[in-house]
Amino acid sequence: MSEKDRLRTYRGKRHFDRTKEPSGDRTDAPAGNREDEPGDDRTEPRGERPARGDEPVFVVQIHDASTMHFDFRLEVDGVLKSWSVPKGPSTDPHDKRLAIPTEDHPMDYRDFEGVIPEGEYGGGTVIVWDRGTYTPTSHDKQKRPVPFGRALENGHATFELHGEKLRGPYALTRFHGREEQDGGSAKPTWLLVRAGSTGAKSGGTPDPRRARSALSGRTLRQVAEAPDAPRWESNGGGKG
Numbered sequence: 001m002s003e004k005d006r007l008r009t010y011r012g013k014r015h016f017d018r019t020k021e022p023s024g025d026r027t028d029a030p031a032g033n034r035e036d037e038p039g040d041d042r043t044e045p046r047g048e049r050p051a052r053g054d055e056p057v058f059v060v061q062i063h064d065a066s067t068m069h070f071d072f073r074l075e076v077d078g079v080l081k082s083w084s085v086p087k088g089p090s091t092d093p094h095d096k097r098l099a100i101p102t103e104d105h106p107m108d109y110r111d112f113e114g115v116i117p118e119g120e121y122g123g124g125t126v127i128v129w130d131r132g133t134y135t136p137t138s139h140d141k142q143k144r145p146v147p148f149g150r151a152l153e154n155g156h157a158t159f160e161l162h163g164e165k166l167r168g169p170y171a172l173t174r175f176h177g178r179e180e181q182d183g184g185s186a187k188p189t190w191l192l193v194r195a196g197s198t199g200a201k202s203g204g205t206p207d208p209r210r211a212r213s214a215l216s217g218r219t220l221r222q223v224a225e226a227p228d229a230p231r232w233e234s235n236g237g238g239k240g
């Protein structure tokens with residue numbers, strides 16, 4: 001399926017003359033050409049991490065829409081596979097976070113921070129809470145690596161996040177809830193879980209109203225009050 005087709009649902013929900021969200025209409029940027037963007041904004045602001053230029057990216061946005069939630073997005077085959085995580089990702093392996101799939105988003109969405117106008121789909125404020133790269137770690141029973149997209153299709157994908165806030169192994173696992181009651185119409189639901197036993201036990205749940213953007217250092221409120229304020233520039237060699 002072409003990138004355009006995969007974003008049809010995304011585009012169908014939005015009016016790009018009213019929202020500043022990216023349309024994702026970049027037919028000149030197919031998956032796999034990302035190495036042609038040296039020095040792009042994935043560069044580490046703090047410079048304490050080795051370059052992971054070839055690794056897929058992830059982003060977690062906080063979205064103060066009709067209900068506050070986190071949007072967890074992983075780059076897979078040229079789009080951002082997306083889940084709405086009401087409570088946000090936890091660093092505590094004991095917390096299983098509900099993750100509801102949403103439509104694929106364009107890669108440009110990883111930089112989106114601002115206000116979606118009221119009345120539009122997803123109306124409300126968005127900040128980039130965390131961003132970075134991830135390493136797919138799914139294997140089959142013979143310990144052979146499984147492509148990440150296929151792991152997701154199979155309903156279980158493991159990965160290691162290299163973010164500014166989230167670091168370490170995580171897993172997304174699909175389960176089917178309440179299908180019987182809903183006559184089979186219920187959408188599959190996923191769980192996002194910190195894997196392993198070394199995760200932080202405290203502070204597992206971010207407070208969305210106090211959290212600061214990994215992109216601009218701003219809170220939801222600051223973005224809501226000045227959505228177009230110039231962005232705080234990192235010192236790590238950003239867009240230049």
Ligand code: MN
Nearest residue numbers: 063071084122
């Ligand atoms: Mn959202």
